[in-house]
Amino acid sequence: xxxPIKELASVYQGTLDCVHCGLxxxxxxxxxxxxRETSSPxxxxxxxxxxxxxxxxxxxxxxxxxxxxxxCRACETACPAGVPYGAMLEETRAVLQASGARxxxxxxxxxxxxxxxxxxxxxxxxxxxxxxxxxxxxxxxxAARLLPASLRDALALMPRVPSGPDRAPLPETTxxxxxxxxxxxxxxxxxxxxxxxxxxxxxxxVLAANGFxxxxxxxxxxxxALHAHAGDLEHARGLAxxxxxxxxxxxxxxxxxxxxxxxxxxxxxxxxxxxxxxxMASKVRDVCEFLDAVGLRTPTGRYDxxxxxxxxxxxxxxxxxxxxxxxxxxxxxxxxxxxxxxxxRCCGAAGTYNLTQPEMSAIVLADKMDALCAADPEVIATxxxxxxxxxxxxxxxxxxxxxxxxxxxxLDAAYRTPA
Amino acid sequence: MSxxxxxxxxxEGSLPGSGGDALAARLRAIVGSDGLLVRxxxxxxxxxxxxxxxxxRPTAVVLPETTAQVAAVxxxxxxxxxxxxxxxxxxxxxxxxxPVPGSVVIECSRMKKILAVDAENRTAVVQPGVVNAxxxxxxxHLGLFYAPDPSSQLACTxxxxxxxxxxxxxxxxxxxxxxxxxxxxxxxxxxxxxxxGSPTGAASGLDLVGxxxxxxGTLGIAxxxxxxxxxxxxxxxxxxxxxxxxxxxxxAVGEVIGTGLVPAAMEILDQRTIAAVEDxxxxxxxxxxxxxxxxxxxxxxxxxxxxxxxxIREIARANQASDVRVAEDETQRAQFWKARKGAFxxxxxxxxxxxxxxxxVPRAKLPEVIAQVCEIADRHRLRLSNVFHAGDGNLxxxxxxxxxDEDELGRVIQAGGExxxxxxxxxxxxxxxxxVGVEKRDxxxxxxxxxxxxxxxxxxxxxxxxxxxxxxxxxxTTRFCAESNPKARGYDQxxxx
Ligand SMILES: Cc1cc2nc3c(=O)[nH]c(=O)nc-3n(C[C@H](O)[C@H](O)[C@H](O)COP(=O)(O)OP(=O)(O)OC[C@H]3O[C@@H](n4cnc5c(N)ncnc54)[C@H](O)[C@@H]3O)c2cc1C
Ligand code: SF4
Ligand code: SF4
Numbered sequence: 006x007x008x009p010i011k012e013l014a015s016v017y018q019g020t021l022d023c024v025h026c027g028l029x030x031x032x033x034x035x036x037x038x039x040x041r042e043t044s045s046p047x048x049x050x051x052x053x054x055x056x057x058x059x060x061x062x063x064x065x066x067x068x069x070x071x072x073x074x075x076x077c078r079a080c081e082t083a084c085p086a087g088v089p090y091g092a093m094l095e096e097t098r099a100v101l102q103a104s105g106a107r108x109x110x111x112x113x114x115x116x117x118x119x120x121x122x123x124x125x126x127x128x129x130x131x132x133x134x135x136x137x138x139x140x141x142x143x144x145x146x147x148a149a150r151l152l153p154a155s156l157r158d159a160l161a162l163m164p165r166v167p168s169g170p171d172r173a174p175l176p177e178t179t180x181x182x183x184x185x186x187x188x189x190x191x192x193x194x195x196x197x198x199x200x201x202x203x204x205x206x207x208x209x210x211v212l213a214a215n216g217f218x219x220x221x222x223x224x225x226x227x228x229x230a231l232h233a234h235a236g237d238l239e240h241a242r243g244l245a246x247x248x249x250x251x252x253x254x255x256x257x258x259x260x261x262x263x264x265x266x267x268x269x270x271x272x273x274x275x276x277x278x279x280x281x282x283x284x285m286a287s288k289v290r291d292v293c294e295f296l297d298a299v300g301l302r303t304p305t306g307r308y309d310x311x312x313x314x315x316x317x318x319x320x321x322x323x324x325x326x327x328x329x330x331x332x333x334x335x336x337x338x339x340x341x342x343x344x345x346x347x348x349x350r351c352c353g354a355a356g357t358y359n360l361t362q363p364e365m366s367a368i369v370l371a372d373k374m375d376a377l378c379a380a381d382p383e384v385i386a387t388x389x390x391x392x393x394x395x396x397x398x399x400x401x402x403x404x405x406x407x408x409x410x411x412x413x414x415x416l417d418a419a420y421r422t423p424a
Numbered sequence: 425m426s427x428x429x430x431x432x433x434x435x436e437g438s439l440p441g442s443g444g445d446a447l448a449a450r451l452r453a454i455v456g457s458d459g460l461l462v463r464x465x466x467x468x469x470x471x472x473x474x475x476x477x478x479x480x481r482p483t484a485v486v487l488p489e490t491t492a493q494v495a496a497v498x499x500x501x502x503x504x505x506x507x508x509x510x511x512x513x514x515x516x517x518x519x520x521x522x523p524v525p526g527s528v529v530i531e532c533s534r535m536k537k538i539l540a541v542d543a544e545n546r547t548a549v550v551q552p553g554v555v556n557a558x559x560x561x562x563x564x565h566l567g568l569f570y571a572p573d574p575s576s577q578l579a580c581t582x583x584x585x586x587x588x589x590x591x592x593x594x595x596x597x598x599x600x601x602x603x604x605x606x607x608x609x610x611x612x613x614x615x616x617x618x619x620x621g622s623p624t625g626a627a628s629g630l631d632l633v634g635x636x637x638x639x640x641g642t643l644g645i646a647x648x649x650x651x652x653x654x655x656x657x658x659x660x661x662x663x664x665x666x667x668x669x670x671x672x673x674x675x676a677v678g679e680v681i682g683t684g685l686v687p688a689a690m691e692i693l694d695q696r697t698i699a700a701v702e703d704x705x706x707x708x709x710x711x712x713x714x715x716x717x718x719x720x721x722x723x724x725x726x727x728x729x730x731x732x733x734x735x736i737r738e739i740a741r742a743n744q745a746s747d748v749r750v751a752e753d754e755t756q757r758a759q760f761w762k763a764r765k766g767a768f769x770x771x772x773x774x775x776x777x778x779x780x781x782x783x784x785v786p787r788a789k790l791p792e793v794i795a796q797v798c799e800i801a802d803r804h805r806l807r808l809s810n811v812f813h814a815g816d817g818n819l820x821x822x823x824x825x826x827x828x829d830e831d832e833l834g835r836v837i838q839a840g841g842e843x844x845x846x847x848x849x850x851x852x853x854x855x856x857x858x859x860v861g862v863e864k865r866d867x868x869x870x871x872x873x874x875x876x877x878x879x880x881x882x883x884x885x886x887x888x889x890x891x892x893x894x895x896x897x898x899x900x901t902t903r904f905c906a907e908s909n910p911k912a913r914g915y916d917q918x919x920x921x
Binding site: 024026027036048061065085 | 461463464465466468469470472473474476485487513514515531533534536553555557558576578579580701703704705706766767768769770771772773776777778826
């Protein structure tokens with residue numbers, strides 16, 4: 006008989022909340038794709054419990070399923086028993102990581118990249134700068150032919166890196182416009198601030214246009230989400246500690262983000278570093294959630310388009326924000342918000358998932374594109390960098406007409422275009 | 425018996441037992457490697473369904489996609505002398521989809537195509553793995569829905585519903601699954617493919633569809649189901665009525681039905697259930713201090729509803745209701761229903777396991793039986809909560825427990841027997857909609873004579889003479905995985921104490 010795994014004790018507590026009702030099954034993209042109980046939330050919780058009790062191997066199916074799982078947390082939204090699946094998955098991955106179960110080349114590369122590049126602003130900036138340079142020279146297409154498949158996919162996902170001025174760092178302080186309503190901090194994140202600099206500029210402008218002074222505190226780091234999802238909880242905790250110190254230096258009305266993945270992680274910081282992270286975590290808000298709560302200033306201009314809003318998992322399932330972005334978009338003159346099937350289902354981006362599990366990611370994306378194409382939008386709005394890249398890839402793959410944007414870009418355009 | 429030791433062959437993808445290799449190869453040839461699970465930890469996940477009182481690992485799991493594959497799998501099992509167990513989503517609460525030792529589980533989850541919808545004749549043809557709620561979603565734009573609505577409808581399959589003759593809150597007005605199935609394509613236990621019933625529902629010959637619906641997977645495997653669709657009502661009103669206790673709520677339900685009103689649903693949640701729901705993601709603002717709440721739904725022509733709502737208000741007040749809230753909009757209505765349908769799951773917050781009982785008593789006896797049920801639970805020191813289809817007299821006493829606590833497990837089983845006996849003594853039956861499965865097979869003699877049981881056995885034998893299709897379910901037999909000794913209920917370890 007296998008040994009019970011003491012390291013899984015906290016995961017085990019979570020599994021005890023599961024009454025095996027199955028109500029989570031159909032929320033799970035990997036279950037829908039495979040029909041296998043083993044690839045369902047209930048099955049994974051059962052495996053976690055089994056491993057903790059020493060009834061199944063830690064490093065067998067559980068290890069495979071812990072990585073086939075998207076970590077989208079749709080099952081958490083569906084679960085009436087409140088099984089804290091996301092946290093249990095992170096812990097399980099960390100235990101697997103520590104047990105040395107996941108030592109494939111790809112896993113080591115991922116971990117190395119995350120620790121040594123993504124977590125360091127200047128290094129990431131250098132790498133992204135190089136990528137932009139390569140893209141402009143057409144070298145990326147050459148590289149695409151020479152690289153192994155998984156890295157080729159990574160390159161295909163990268164949006165065009167904005168050049169020069171568009172990648173200029175955000176001002177440390179941006180004054181409020183009109184009547185002042187408060188002072189907020191902006192957490193820029195790593196990937197978002199490098200590749201999606203125009204989105205971040207839009208976020209700052211929209212917040213300013215709504216009467217908020219926006220501060221971008223110097224010295225802030227990566228949120229640690231990708232590290233935690235990859236099982237490197239230790240590193241994620243370090244990053245959270247650093248950010249808690251940076252954002253604790255000053256008193257802000259709120260700490261805002263425009264990346265759902267980072268937002269969910271920053272909110273989790275309270276769990277990662279109990280006590281230390283609570284103050285920061287309690288102030289974290291997604292930019293859409295915040296604007297909706299304080300009340301959006303009616304845009305002066307228009308945005309004439311048929312728009313589908315697709316929920317990032319880490320916003321709807323991770324932070325429980327579903328109605329706010331839709332309410333904001335409905336206030337934009339000219340915009341027609343059209344519904345598509347299953348907007349809250351994962352698109353298959355899921356952090357680095359599209360690189361580590363390309364096959365399943367493609368299946369999940371195909372479902373998403375079927376739903377979106379049936380609604381035939383001109384614009385697809387979603388508030389997370391990974392999702393934006395993934396959906397852009399999906400749109401390109403289908404030869405569809407839609408542009409993929411962040412909701413704040415729509416708001417920004419509506420403030421800037423004349424009526 | 426307890427879970428068999430993992431076979432040394434299992435890891436290599438063969439099956440234990442003589443001829444196991446050959447069977448694995450044949451199954452793989454039918455469904456492909458991707459459709460066959462044989463590893464020990466894969467099989468572990470299939471050891472139980474919504475009933476966690478006991479468990480048993482199968483020998484293999486196959487995931488067919490077509491009727492032809494199901495038939496081929498069945499023939500391969502027959503040839504190897506191996507029993508097989510159909511499975512839908514595994515939400516069953518009586519252990520109908522529990523594997524029996526050495527069995528092959530035939531999981532229908534990949535057979536999820538809606539094959540045809542005939543809006544004019546209001547019928548649909550679906551594969552068995554279609555999820556109940558997905559069917560209603562897919563036809564909503566036609567002004568239609570599929571009426572049987574088990575609280576598990578977000579996950580459970582039409583195949584499972586047919587096998588269990590499932591009901592739901594709206595069974596009160598619309599009937600259970602059996603009232604909505606017109607025809608079934610069945611892979612017989614010998615691999616033959618039969619079509620029972622006619623797509624128009626016109627009766628001719630013996631009513632074999634009627635026999636098949638509710639047969640708990642023991643007569644064959646449904647591979648295609650023709651169902652009746654229902655027109656969406658013009659208007660719906662959903663009321664939340666707050667009562668001081670379960671007894672007053674039951675009395676009000678009796679009076680409403682006594683006046684000749686036919687609400688679409690009448691569901692009661694007791695205080696413990698309310699608390700569990702309000703602590704869950706399905707919180708709907710139910711008052712935590714209420715002794716019981718009644719969710720009452722009326723549907724039909726818009727003009728007909730207002731007077732009915734008034735009538736129910738009067739009856740509620742006369743029975744000490746402190747408040748009658750009418751759902752303001754579709755969102756609030758959905759919230760009330762989510763609270764009701766998430767109730768079982770929400771009880772996960774109370775203890776690691778939940779035993780959902782199911783029995784039906786004459787409606788007038790509800791208050792009395794509920795009081796008895798509570799007394800039984802108290803006497804056995806068990807945590808009990810009640811959520812039930814009050815309009816149908818269908819009780820669901822839920823016992824929260826922890827399977828790791830052997831003593832408690834014993835008391836759960838003991839109390840379960842007493843609860844059923846009390847229901848039968850009040851003129852009731854031992855299952856309303858969850859089936860007999862493995863859970864209640866030994867209680868059947870409470871309601872059936874040996875002659876009754878024999879008649880059922882003969883019917884069964886006409887379909888499955890060798891008892892290979894879901895054996896050990898729905899009939900009193902020698903026990904398979906479960907022994908009356910809870911220690912041997914299939915869980916091989918109880919650590920972390
Ligand atoms: C939270 C919750 C709420 C529930 N609420 C209700 C309710 O309101 N009303 C109600 O009636 N039930 C309810 N149930 C019980 C359960 O959901 C139903 O019995 C449901 O019909 C089971 O469907 P399934 O697809 O999960 O089948 P499974 O559990 O997989 O199987 C159930 C039975 O059907 C057989 N079977 C499955 N597929 C086939 C097939 N294709 N051919 C032949 N036999 C087959 C199996 O062998 C088994 O005997 C609830 C369960 C849960 C967990
Ligand atoms: S919904 Fe929650 S309680 Fe039910 S099976 Fe899934 S994880 Fe377990
Ligand atoms: S996190 Fe997503 S992929 Fe993983 S089990 Fe839950 S629903 Fe499935």
